Amino acid sequence: MAGSMSIVLAIRALLRARGMTYRDLAHQLGLSEPTIKRDLGGGDFSLSRLDRICEVLDISLDELVEHGRASEPALTQLSQAQETALVSDPKLLLATYLIVNDWRFEQIMQTFRVDENDLVSLLLELDRLAVIEYRPPDRIRKLTARNFAWRRDGPVHAFFLGRIMPEFLDDRFEATGDAFHFVGGTLSEASRSRMKTAVDRLIGEFEALARQDAKLPFDARDGCCAMVALRKWEFSAFTRLRR
Secondary structure (H helix, E strand, O other): OHHHHHHHHHHHHHHHHHOOOHHHHHHHHHOOHHHHHHHHHHHOOOHHHHHHHOOOOOOOOHHHHHHHOOOOOOOOOOHHHHHHHHHHHHHHHHHHHHHHHHHHHHHHHOOOOOOOHHHHHHHHHHHHOOEEEEEEEOOOEEEEEOOOOOOOOOOHHHHHHHHHHHHHHHOOOOOOOOOOOOOOOOHHHHHHHHHHHHHHHHHHHHHEEEEEEEOOHHOOOOOOOOOOOOOOOOOOHHHOOOO
16 A cells, blocks of 8 residues: 555544544634545645644544554465575574564574574565564564465465474474374265365464463463365375276
């Protein structure tokens, strides 16, 4: 979204929050209502006009810009080019994963072998890629939505299948809190649909708990991954034995 239009949307939201109409704003600015409607319709107004609007709304220009950023739609998915850039640099992919999961600047520094200059460089690159907004020295705002997901069959998905999943599964899952179950059977279409609903509900619960636990002290949380999959499938060695 263009910067001017995000500011216009922020002004409109503030007017609604204050119970003001375009006519009220025009009166306080000494302008006609059609002029205000034209200005806020196209986002084409002078800086001096913007300063006056901020005075009437009792808000600083910086605060108005922040309101505008907050009103922009969050990313539910990255582009192919963005994901390609992430998988080309493991540190960049790690930084993205951590920030999407609400890690703060100092927590990343404390936990991983990355110095401040390297981390700043990574954050500046993520800002350039429009994955986050970064304001030095340590102000980070993620641009991803709660329902953010990697692209199906995209670069990160391929990286997961080729590098992460084999390592994740190469374990006995015997530690406290671990769980591993692989089940198979024959299900009708209706039953598969019911199972998919249950899987979606389970994933939703995991994400809700992760958001909730993000408020806990840093040392009270551990990295945790779950992989849940369901599809119509038969092992190829079994299929080859079919008549």
